[in-house]
Amino acid sequence: MFNSQRFTRTILALAVLLGVAWLPRGAPAEETPVRPNIVLILADDLGWGSVGSYGADPKLIRTPNIDRLAKEGRRFTDANTTSSVCSPTRYSVLTGRYCWRTSLKREVLGSFSPLHIDSRRLNMASLLKKHGYRAAAIGKWHLGYGANARTDYTKPLRPGPLEIGFDYHFGVPSNHGDVTGVYVENDRVAGLRSGNLTPRDQAGTNFRGNPFLGLDAPQRVDQQVMPLLTEKAVAWLEKQDSSTPFFLYYTPVTVHNPVTPSAKTKRTSRAGPFGDWIHELEISVGRVLDVLDRKGLARNTLVVFTSDNGGVYTPQRECEQTDAFDAGLKVNGPFRGGKHSVFEGGFRVPFLVRWPGHVPPGTVCDEMLSLADLLATTAAIVGEPLPPHDRAAEDSYNMLPALLGESYQGPLRPDMIVHSADGNFAIRRGPWKWIEGVYHPATKKGALRARADEFKPQLYHLGDGPSERREVGSENPEITRRLSQLLQRYRSQGHSRTESSGSHK
Secondary structure (H helix, E strand, O other): OOOHHHHHHHHHHHHHHOOOOOOOOOOOHHHOOOOOEEEEEEEOOOOOOOOHHHOOOOOOOOOHHHHHHHHHOEEEOOEEOOEOOHHHHHHHHHHOOOHHHOOOOOOOOOOOOOOOOOOOOOOHHHHHHHOOOEEEEEEEOOOOOOOOOOOOOOOOOOOOHHHHOOOEEEEEOOOOOOOOOOOEEOOEEOOOOOOOEOOHHHOOEOOOOOEOOOEOOOOOOHHHHHHHHHHHHHHHHHOOOOOOOEEEEEEOOOOOOOOOOOOOOOOOOOOHHHHHHHHHHHHHHHHHHHHHHHOOOHHHEEEEEEEOOOOOOOOOOOOHHHHHHHHOOOOOOOOOOOOOOOOHHHOEOOEEEEOOOOOOOOEEEOOOEEHHHHHHHHHHHOOOOOOOOOOOOOOOOOOHHHHHOOOOOOOOOOOEEEEOOOOOEEEEEOOEEEEOOOOOOOOOHHHHHHOHHHOOOEEEEHHHOOOOOOOOOOOOHHHHHHHHHHHHHHHHHOOOOOOOOOOOO
């Protein structure tokens, strides 16, 4: 029997994979762009359970704009970051490569680190630039500037985002509340007046009490950062039209510490200031979606919403996230641990995808996905064959069939490597997760104490539940041996994808 729905989906998938536009019935070809616009929203420290579509209690927080993406698109339940801290994941998102293959094998880049992405390396911006896209990176950067061992913010910040393919950049250099205290626009500090520095003892301090750099430029005000980043993202989108496809890499500082909701969101949540901070992100996402609607661009725009790692969960000390948890907000949903940890709460994040007419609305996908897969998937969308797996996108798999809701044989990604802030590695294969239990030699004593239960070999079957409480290594020595060997092989060979796994074919 002829199945018209299946036939339509098949034709759609072929059109996408061949790099041509899918035309609704009766639509003239000249009215439909050849490539979809892409808006990637990468939140900061947003845990799996911190939005409504992933189970957050609506009595505590409300996220209708984010949840709209789930209703109008597809919600993934097993999306994972490559690290439980931000810089490594951000590197993987753009390059399709595990960051531990570089010099950064633990923790994050500093505020004065040079550009961590080789300007010759294929990344999402350079790939899309090749296909005629305009590209902007707006928000938290945290991938370094310049080529010197220590970034000099009084000089042009090259190489930077512009040298890897972006046309415009406006951002916070590393973290919300970092010691630079300024914004960067394109290749220099925004509004920099001179190379003079205010003495450190007179420059003031950030929220941690660390002295600001004292640059002669307008200083950031923490409560105004999110409203300004939102305005910059919206203003850039306002300049786009249907004649040229665009890529917006939008990286809000929410919900990273310091928790600084604006006057508009303050006291709007029953989960305390952290709930207000989630509302700040929610408003920003809504503004982005609104401008796409108003300009008639939403129909041909792929929107991806996700986070760089799991949420902060530190029950041993007081903080806004702990207060929210005590109020009933399960920041990381049912998963054990959180940011910095090797347990699932550090990696499992929201992942919502909307592309009208392509991604089936209101659906859920349980396919295991890594944020490193975004590069190979983007290449598939625009019909670009990836270079050999030893040259680029070394760890990126094409997840487009999962996004489109197509049928396929077996898992699209057979296995996946993650690592904690301490450089403690784990490998997933199907429901099995093996934790190596070895920390980096430079790990600080405080981290060793706080995460002492992570520093030993452990095997879990995630099908038994997400809490990772029942260790089953002694019952499954062969599984442990195979996963350990696989981790070592991927380390030594320099890539984890096969030549065919990242292909658009």
